[in-house]
Amino acid sequence: MIEQLRGRDHAQAAVTVDLLIYTVRDDELHVLLIERGHAPFEGRPALPGGYVRTGEHLDTAALRELQEETGIDGSRLHLEQLRTYGDPDRDPRGRVITVAYLALGPDMPLAEAGTDARTAAWVPVRKILDGHIDLAFDHGVILREGLERARFQLEYTTVAAAFCTEPFTLAELRRVYEAVWGLQLDASNFRRKVTGAHGFLLPTGEHRTQEIGRPAALYRRGPAQLLSPPLLRSSDAGDPQPSLLALH
């Protein structure tokens, strides 16, 4: 069988999955990074990930690595395939093709050091974009492309709610948009749009009282996956012409 496959000049490659896990902490977008325990790039920060096993589905491998490397239960996350990176020189050990996954989830505590999980930590995305942190392999590229994707998804889909722990308030949801897009939104107009989008939010009828101020109504995720009408960033601040990779 293998003989049949490698008759010509067919690349046999190791296949890995890498996980780009975004969350919002303290009103700022964070990404989960691990510190590599061995060569290549030993000691360098990197995205969690690992080899796909024989007979294992790609999605299954992503969920398994998520559990093994970070201790996070993937069932609470929004998980989707981002893109596959196959540059023949991307891994010094040989031909390694990686399928990158984008995961969006609420802020969650990480397993303490000393457990099975390696040293995993939430890192502000801004620090990486500023160039203060240099990721292993081509993970910096993956991070940027995933960020573009996430920003687009917030406009046209309901994934923003995946960043929130249910039940959540409109203010919490709005802070997700503000953190991912990196801009301020008008609370009143935001409310009008998201509550008007069919199937986005389900009111629970309950309220949550904070320290001060009027109690906020609580919501759960609705059945819709696409936002209609979309919640467009006004006049697309930031990059005037973001990369197409985000939409694909």
Next chain:
Amino acid sequence: MIEQLRGRDHAQAAVTVDLLIYTVRDDELHVLLIERGHAPFEGRPALPGGYVRTGEHLDTAALRELQEETGIDGSRLHLEQLRTYGDPDRDPRGRVITVAYLALGPDMPLAEAGTDARTAAWVPVRKILDGHIDLAFDHGVILREGLERARFQLEYTTVAAAFCTEPFTLAELRRVYEAVWGLQLDASNFRRKVTGAHGFLLPTGEHRTQEIGRPAALYRRGPAQLLSPPLLRSSDAGDPQPSLLALH
């Protein structure tokens, strides 16, 4: 090196690229299919594609297979990665991971039978969706997911112009939208939107006279890749809630 990679239970997989090539012919969306020349699925229609070579970039492999299997020069096409399919059972020969590419291009004649190209033919997408044609492997799934993607892209990006041969008229561009979306558009409102979208179209100043009627102005593709504002399908006819895979 290889030893290092397969120390544990690491899948070593063959890597292929598959090409989903869409075009608009006679106001109808078509896809390019080949007939498989050997097992498995011998004689069955399939997407063109083939093995990635040692040391070859994925994108390069896609362009090479395009040339080898269909005789088409990829420089005229819009080419982007769609998704990677890695079900361990998707190929009876063993573990084969395929990176699917979505290509959009103008209608072009195919190389005649007898040349290097295998029997490649444009097939109306409708025939496949209706179940009259059954594709090899999981290519039917790839085709559907790519169609969803293309439909979305037309709303938010300028790729529709990739279906047209420059220079083109607004009527030609509108028929692209109508063919891909499968609905009729108001010519007047369509004109207002696409000509108003910044950087979408560049007027050449020239006109083309058809058999009858007023001559139509000719355009070329503008520099923009994203449509702002987007050209939304009104009330999203068809699927009330299309798959998220299209956007990713």
Next chain:
DNA sequence: CTTGTAAAAAGTCACATTGACCTTAACGCG
């Protein structure tokens, strides 16, 4: 009990965009 403060929620309004429809323009043809 009243008042202040903070946040949520609701309202206002000028303006832009949209969909549906109508009118005018520019050809070739008989």
Next chain:
DNA sequence: CGCGTTAAGGTCAATGTGACTTTTTACAAG
């Protein structure tokens, strides 16, 4: 020239949007 045909431009009511203001509802201090 008038007609058929297609392109291009215009009209208008309805809807959506951004910027802004006002009202509601909690807690706490006096």
